[in-house]
Amino acid sequence: MALPFEGFYTKAQLTRWLTAMPKRFSCRKFSGSADVSQLSALTYTAQRVNLPGIRIAVVPKGAQDLVVPLPLFPRFENLTQYAVIFAKKDRLDAALLAGISGEAFNLELVSQGLQGCWITGNYRRMTAMEHAQTDEQVMAVMPFGLPQNKDGASVIKRKILTAFSPDDPTLWPYWAYRAAEAMRSAPSAMNRQPWKVSYTGSTLCFTGNKLNSIDSGIAVLHIESALAGYQRGWRLSTDKKSLLVKVTDSDEPV
Incomplete structure (x- = not known):
């Protein structure tokens, strides 16, 4: 893809x-x-x-x-x-x-x-x-x-950030946390928000219930918007089930 x-x-x-x-x-x-x-x-x-x-x-x-x-x-x-x-x-x-x-x-x-x-x-x-x-x-x-x-x-209900990740997003670099928070604000069918996000090896991993879906596209746009101004690179995971993004020029505290 x-x-x-x-x-x-x-x-x-x-x-x-x-x-x-x-x-x-x-x-x-x-x-x-x-x-x-x-x-x-x-x-x-x-x-x-x-x-x-x-x-x-x-x-x-x-x-x-x-x-x-x-x-x-x-x-x-x-x-x-x-x-x-x-x-x-x-x-x-x-x-x-x-x-x-x-x-x-x-x-x-x-x-x-x-x-x-x-x-x-x-x-x-x-x-x-x-x-x-x-x-x-x-x-x-x-x-x-x-x-x-x-x-x-003001009345929108969204999942808490930890519901999307197996680890603690507050321990991630700011750019990754910022991107995950933007994803959390994304809408989805029936408000299910069927996504997972994780951070490892300097890379943020986004996984949708189905990657080629409207819901996943909405979430990816939110992540990409949060990374405006960062030098970044996207790639598809080997199993083609996740999108990986890595920021290469971040000079901010973890």
């Missing part, structure tokens, strides 16, 4: 997304829509965050016809706008890259005072496919807009 995200995003982009993370939450209730200037900026942004084989289409209306309500789940309110995350059908790592690109777009929403919500199941695929190009498949959709509750991030 190639690692096309390595070095793809600029330090400025990654820093902006890291800043947006504490304010980001999965929003289902909207008070309004993005305005014309915001939509224009998002359309431009969608082009800049797409990794190879991924495309994000910004759709200015029709979200109310896209989402399928599910029993026992909170309902969406005031849906209008949405994005569709597409991947080329022949892209073997499509889910991982879609998660990375889509979460980058999601954090750009937050930077503009908007919020979105990842949806990978309960939507009408035929509606989403209306915006597809040749040989593309839908990976996820993302309704977005102005949130009713601007303080929604």
